[in-house]
Amino acid sequence: MRVTVIDYKAGNLTSVLKALHHLGAEAEVTDGNLAPIEKAERIVLPGVGHFAATQRLDATGLTTAIREAISRGVPFLGICVGMQWLYAGSSEAPEQPGLGCFAESCTRFSESKEKVPHVGWNSLEIRPNSCLLAGVEPGEYVYFTHSYKAPVTADTAAVTHYIEPFASAVERGNVMGVQFHPEKSGTAGLNILSNFLKWEGTE
Amino acid sequence: MITKRIIACLDVQAGRVVKGVQFVDLIDAGDPATQAARHAREGADEIVLLDITATHEGRATLLDTVRRTARELFVPFCVGGGIRSAGDAAQVFEAGADKVSVNSAALADPMLIDAIGRSFGAQAVVVAIDARRDPEAADPVRDAQVLVQGGRKLTGRRVVEWAREAEARGAGEILLTSMDSDGMRTGFDCELTAAVSEAVSIPVIASGGAGTVEHFVDVFGRGKADAALAASIFHFGVSSARSLKEELARAGVSVRLPC
Numbered sequence: 001m002r003v004t005v006i007d008y009k010a011g012n013l014t015s016v017l018k019a020l021h022h023l024g025a026e027a028e029v030t031d032g033n034l035a036p037i038e039k040a041e042r043i044v045l046p047g048v049g050h051f052a053a054t055q056r057l058d059a060t061g062l063t064t065a066i067r068e069a070i071s072r073g074v075p076f077l078g079i080c081v082g083m084q085w086l087y088a089g090s091s092e093a094p095e096q097p098g099l100g101c102f103a104e105s106c107t108r109f110s111e112s113k114e115k116v117p118h119v120g121w122n123s124l125e126i127r128p129n130s131c132l133l134a135g136v137e138p139g140e141y142v143y144f145t146h147s148y149k150a151p152v153t154a155d156t157a158a159v160t161h162y163i164e165p166f167a168s169a170v171e172r173g174n175v176m177g178v179q180f181h182p183e184k185s186g187t188a189g190l191n192i193l194s195n196f197l198k199w200e201g202t203e
Numbered sequence: 204m205i206t207k208r209i210i211a212c213l214d215v216q217a218g219r220v221v222k223g224v225q226f227v228d229l230i231d232a233g234d235p236a237t238q239a240a241r242h243a244r245e246g247a248d249e250i251v252l253l254d255i256t257a258t259h260e261g262r263a264t265l266l267d268t269v270r271r272t273a274r275e276l277f278v279p280f281c282v283g284g285g286i287r288s289a290g291d292a293a294q295v296f297e298a299g300a301d302k303v304s305v306n307s308a309a310l311a312d313p314m315l316i317d318a319i320g321r322s323f324g325a326q327a328v329v330v331a332i333d334a335r336r337d338p339e340a341a342d343p344v345r346d347a348q349v350l351v352q353g354g355r356k357l358t359g360r361r362v363v364e365w366a367r368e369a370e371a372r373g374a375g376e377i378l379l380t381s382m383d384s385d386g387m388r389t390g391f392d393c394e395l396t397a398a399v400s401e402a403v404s405i406p407v408i409a410s411g412g413a414g415t416v417e418h419f420v421d422v423f424g425r426g427k428a429d430a431a432l433a434a435s436i437f438h439f440g441v442s443s444a445r446s447l448k449e450e451l452a453r454a455g456v457s458v459r460l461p462c
Contacts, residue, residue, distance in 0.1 A: 012296045012323060019277060049324035119326070119376065119406045120429065121248055121459040122205045141206065141459040143248075143279060145326040145375070162205055184279050184301060186243065 001197050004040040006062060007031040010053035010081065016046045019183035023194050032060035040074055042197065046183075047081030051106070051148065052093035054085045067099065075174045075199045077132075083170060083177025084148060092148050101175050102155055106148045109163045117147040118162045122180075124169070130157040132176045132195050133169060142168070142178075142185035142192075149179060174201065206459045207423045207451070208430035209444055210249040210408060211242035215284075216256045218264045236271040243278045245443040248459060250276060251304065251378075251432065254284030261285070266298045273299025281329055283378075289318040296323060304378055306331040307351040310358050310365075313372060320373030328376075329408075330369040334362040334395060335382040345398045354382040362395065363402045370403045377407045378432065384412025391418055393426035400427040408432055416450040423456050 003025045007013055013029060020027045027044075030036040037043065043066065047053070057063045070076050078086050085098045090106035098105075109116045121141040126133045149166035152159055160168035160179070170177045176196060182189035213220050219233040239250045252272060254265045262285070269282055282295045283304030292303045309315050309330055320328045333350045340346035340361075349360035366377050379399050381392035391412045400407040406429035409422045413433065422428045433447065448458040 010324070012327075014273070014297060014299050015301055018273065018299060022275070022277075048326055115404050115406060115429070117326070117375070117405065118205065120205050120208050181279075184277060186277055190277060 001025040001042070002040075003027045003042045003044055003197065004036045005029050005044045005046065006037075006057075006066075008045075008047070008053060008056040008062070010047050010049040010056075013046055015181075015183045016044065016079065019190060019193055020044070020197075023190060023197055025197055032056075032062065034061055034065045037062065037065040037069055040069055042199075043069060043074055043076045044196075045076070045078045045082035045085065047079060047085065048145075049081060050092060051081055051084060051090040052096050054081065054098070055093075055096050057085070063099065070101070070175055073174050073201070075196065076176065077196045078177040079183075080146060080179060080181060083179050084150060086170065086175060086177050087150055090148050101172070102150070102153070102170060104151050104153055106150050108148050112163050114163050116163075117145060118149075119145045121185075122160050122162060122168075124158040124160060126158045127156060130169070130171055131199055132171050132178070132192060133157055134195055136188060136191060140188045142180040142182065142188055144168075144180045146179060150177075174199070204457050206248070206457045207428070208248040208408075209246070209419075209448060209451075209458065210251055210430055210432050211239070211247035211444060212251045212253060212410075212432050212434040213238055214253050214255045214434070215265070215268060216254070217261060218268045221255065235268050236274070239272045239276055239280070242444055243276055245445045246448050246460065247278065247433075247444040248430070249279040249281065251281045251283065253304075254282070256284075262291075262294075266294055269295055269298040269300055283329070283331060287315075289315065289322060292319045292323065296327065302327050302329050302375070304329040304331045306333065309369070310349065310351060310360065313368060316369055316372040316374050320375070325373045325375040325405075328374050329378050330366075330374040330376075331378040331380070332362060332365060332369075332399075333380045333382050336392070336395065337361075344394045345402075347395055350382055354385070363398060366399045366403050366407075370405050374405060376405055377403060378410060379407055380410040381412055385410075387412055388414030390414060391422035391426055391428070391431070393422055396422055396426035396428050400429070406430060410434070416447060416454070419447070419451060420454045420456055423451075
């Protein structure tokens with residue numbers, strides 16, 4: 001299995017690459033060279049940090065190349081900010097558009113007595129028919145660290161509760177995203193990455 | 204529901220675990236990679252590796268240890284000890300750590316927190332604070348003294364103001380050790396932990412003083428800790444992270460119980 005991992009200089013990729021290697025995937029990193037995207041078999045967009053960092057994807061032409069790959073049917077997985085980028089945008093950087101695969105926008109957790117960021121292991125309420133989360137036990141715990149989140153919609157593959165319910169995974173055909181870090185979520189996380197690596201479509 | 208984290212801590216010197224856990228197979232008793240993997244398998248939510256020598260000469264050994272430990276570890280992995288610059292942090296991240304913990308270097312130069320946070324994100328920066336209550340202060344708890352050099356040297360900093368500054372500079376978590384409780388096994392300093400936890404919005408990891416499972420129940424409740432460091436829980440009559448968590452769950456604490 002070959003996977004193209006996109007490096008947009010927001011945090012480090014070591015953990016994601018390590019998990020992909022562990023699962024037997026051959027991972028290729030690209031940081032602005034479009035050629036690997038044009039022939040990519042699968043694409044992973046990791047991401048930690050600020051939504052504004054995704055500006056680099058636009059500046060390098062990666063956004064256009066990714067959009068084309070997705071329309072060719074290439075399986076795509078966004079992790080953390082990489083998932084948020086699949087939406088129209090985020091209130092974290094209102095001037096920076098996302099890819100817009102999902103029409104909604106990401107917002108900060110509401111003010112409450114709870115701490116923001118949401119850091120730690122929280123459970124997944126898995127919706128039926130998710131390919132990405134196939135075989136994952138209901139209520140399985142995964143590791144989160146984030147202050148912004150996507151709303152629950154028809155495309156939501158898993159819901160997690162913290163302050164309010166939010167989309168901890170999203171899935172529509174070949175476009176998938178997880179708010180948590182599967183590469184840091186033990187066996188459950190590795191199973192989810194493995195599902196992505198084996199994804200062959202729903203038809 | 205978000206769970207309370209149990210973080211296993213390995214003190215490492217020259218590539219070997221020197222103390223902290225005594226329940227492992229004697230054959231591999233001192234190997235950090237083996238111990239970290241075992242803790243993760245048995246339900247630890249996170250692993251912290253502290254280089255207690257933290258000498259300049261030891262850096263290559265440490266990086267090798269981090270690399271070996273990270274290789275098969277798929278839970279969050281934090282490394283501390285001797286990280287004095289953003290360059291040091293970058294090497295540790297490159298070797299496979301997800302977070303670094305900084306203590307005395309951040310006190311000497313608080314901009315270090317900003318620098319690491321800018322490059323690697325706030326979630327990657329843990330500021331470790333060693334604090335001791337100050338009976339002379341108007342508020343002995345909130346104004347607890349911040350210490351360095353294993354509690355031998357005062358910094359002039361007060362715990363709540365330093366924790367707030369660390370957060371403002373971009374720290375993602377606070378690892379708070381009570382020097383009054385450390386090693387005493389009489390329980391965490393819950394008042395100190397709660398004072399810091401209420402003063403910041405980032406998670407606070409409590410450390411120092413655990414002697415029984417009830418002490419963990421107490422620090423998650425009264426102490427308002429988000430996580431607790433279990434350096435040597437396995438001295439306390441529980442054999443693994445799993446049995447600690449099972450007892451916590453029975454006591455009504457929300458924890459992740461891996462199958």
